[in-house]
Amino acid sequence: MKHGHTFRVGRLLCYIILILGGITSVLPMVYMLGTSLKPNGALYEYPPKIFPHLNVITIENYIYVLTKEKFHINFINSVIVSVSTIILAAAISTSLAFCIARFRFPGRNLLFGIVIGTMIIPGTTLIITQFELASFLRVINKLTGLIPFYVAWVIPFSTFMIKGFIENIPREFDQAVYIDGGSVFTVFFKIAVPLASPAIASVSIFNFLTAWEEFQWALTVLNDNAKRTFPIAISGFFGQHQFTQWGYVFAMSVTSLIPVLLIFIFFQKYFIAGLTAGGIKG
Amino acid sequence: MDLKTTRNRIQVFLLLLPGILMFSIFTVYPIIKLFVMSFYRWELGSFHKQEFIWFQNYSAVLSDEVFRISFINTLLYTIITVPGQMILGLLAAVLINSLPRFQIPFRVIYYLPVITPWVIASLVFKYIFNTEGMLNYILYEVLHLTNRNIAWLDSRWSGMFVTEILGIWKGVGWNMVVFLAALKSVPMELYEVADLDGCGSIKKFLYVTLPCIKNTILFAMVMLTIGGFNVFTSIKLITDGKPLHRTETVLTWMYYKAFRSGKFGYAAALSFIVVVTLILLAALQFRIMKNRNEEGFI
Numbered sequence: 001m002k003h004g005h006t007f008r009v010g011r012l013l014c015y016i017i018l019i020l021g022g023i024t025s026v027l028p029m030v031y032m033l034g035t036s037l038k039p040n041g042a043l044y045e046y047p048p049k050i051f052p053h054l055n056v057i058t059i060e061n062y063i064y065v066l067t068k069e070k071f072h073i074n075f076i077n078s079v080i081v082s083v084s085t086i087i088l089a090a091a092i093s094t095s096l097a098f099c100i101a102r103f104r105f106p107g108r109n110l111l112f113g114i115v116i117g118t119m120i121i122p123g124t125t126l127i128i129t130q131f132e133l134a135s136f137l138r139v140i141n142k143l144t145g146l147i148p149f150y151v152a153w154v155i156p157f158s159t160f161m162i163k164g165f166i167e168n169i170p171r172e173f174d175q176a177v178y179i180d181g182g183s184v185f186t187v188f189f190k191i192a193v194p195l196a197s198p199a200i201a202s203v204s205i206f207n208f209l210t211a212w213e214e215f216q217w218a219l220t221v222l223n224d225n226a227k228r229t230f231p232i233a234i235s236g237f238f239g240q241h242q243f244t245q246w247g248y249v250f251a252m253s254v255t256s257l258i259p260v261l262l263i264f265i266f267f268q269k270y271f272i273a274g275l276t277a278g279g280i281k282g
Numbered sequence: 283m284d285l286k287t288t289r290n291r292i293q294v295f296l297l298l299l300p301g302i303l304m305f306s307i308f309t310v311y312p313i314i315k316l317f318v319m320s321f322y323r324w325e326l327g328s329f330h331k332q333e334f335i336w337f338q339n340y341s342a343v344l345s346d347e348v349f350r351i352s353f354i355n356t357l358l359y360t361i362i363t364v365p366g367q368m369i370l371g372l373l374a375a376v377l378i379n380s381l382p383r384f385q386i387p388f389r390v391i392y393y394l395p396v397i398t399p400w401v402i403a404s405l406v407f408k409y410i411f412n413t414e415g416m417l418n419y420i421l422y423e424v425l426h427l428t429n430r431n432i433a434w435l436d437s438r439w440s441g442m443f444v445t446e447i448l449g450i451w452k453g454v455g456w457n458m459v460v461f462l463a464a465l466k467s468v469p470m471e472l473y474e475v476a477d478l479d480g481c482g483s484i485k486k487f488l489y490v491t492l493p494c495i496k497n498t499i500l501f502a503m504v505m506l507t508i509g510g511f512n513v514f515t516s517i518k519l520i521t522d523g524k525p526l527h528r529t530e531t532v533l534t535w536m537y538y539k540a541f542r543s544g545k546f547g548y549a550a551a552l553s554f555i556v557v558v559t560l561i562l563l564a565a566l567q568f569r570i571m572k573n574r575n576e577e578g579f580i
Binding site: 018048124155159234 | 312399407454536546
């Protein structure tokens, strides 16, 4: 009896701790949503409220940022950049991963070494020479100045993950295709790509998030407001106004959080799969 | 396998080509160029007056007061946020793993901060920690713990503290998911044996769970250390190095020197120092964990 009692107290304590942690996890976001729905009068209301009264809730901040600030342009820019990045990165990393996993060719170890090595180097450290490269390629202040750099950033991790997955596909499948007279391309398109698609999907979700929220490179390359992606648009708006209009800032933030939440909700199992694949298991 | 036919060799080459081109142009070339640049007097806007100056950029970085401050800030950020995230993440994982139901809702809620873009999370934290913000209101007006509104963002240690809290808040969910996967892979038989030996929950955690998830701990530690040195967006948006560059981190200071002062050579040398530090730290962590491996975890 006594044992059962402590067991129940322990379980209750466990729920209390987890619920407190859960509240801490979501509260800042709830506060942000609340602020974005308040009338944007005072800079800091007093006393501050996490969430406005239901009868003062307004969407005027959203209407303002979409009409006056043309935030939808920044939003669309972000969509273009992120979608292009994940498509190119998926194509390039899958082909690299397939070749490294299946064939011996000169420089294979060097190539894989570069893949692993560049995962350790923080992307920001290369920003100076990448900026010079972008100037040389005349892609400053263009969305094409973001996409190839993002692709290059995400390729190492994506290749590493997809390679691990392809190595687990039995080679007998390949052999069957070769015996039937198929080529490397046939194996790639008929075996590797379809069977590795769960891994490709999960790295693509991570790549989407990386490109969607990327800040420092976009800050360096884009000046023109019409070319900006949403993180730069928000921080730029934030910096321009000495007395920050938090309602507008958070209306933009909530708008740009919606796609992330939708993807997270619909592809939850790929998130978990992506994090736990690739030999992270204890 | 061996590539016997020319057709297959060409096809493999074609599959490799885009990746190799991307790597060579956008990653390998910038790394080599950065290394070369770090030995030159190289300033933005004066591309023709480059001059080879040996290690002068490196000595300029190492003798720079702000670099020392930013390095210490970055190191402290890493020392505080890495264990902070790992311990809370592991705690959350152990607790969630022990639940008979509701595991998925907790997992989803704890993961929300991870997917929140850094720009958004940073601005929300800036808003909460503002001098006229919510936190001061609660501490001063509601709980009466302080006798005035504290200017969190106006001094070095409290400014860094805000970014460290943000770093931990945002990272717990990632650790939770990674550790949860590791916990689920610990063989149940080990716990049963420990039960027979009369081990309590704490002993089981120390002698069964921790040794079994050692590789995950190492993996998380290396990844988070890299992440800690990478801290940029939160500093840039929350303190922007203020006051007087007292809250710079290595990368925000590098960025400032490169794109505000135009000192590309200096910034290149700084970048290389960061890369070398990270490689050394990763090697050190692997070594320590490997020794632990031979001795048992504790």
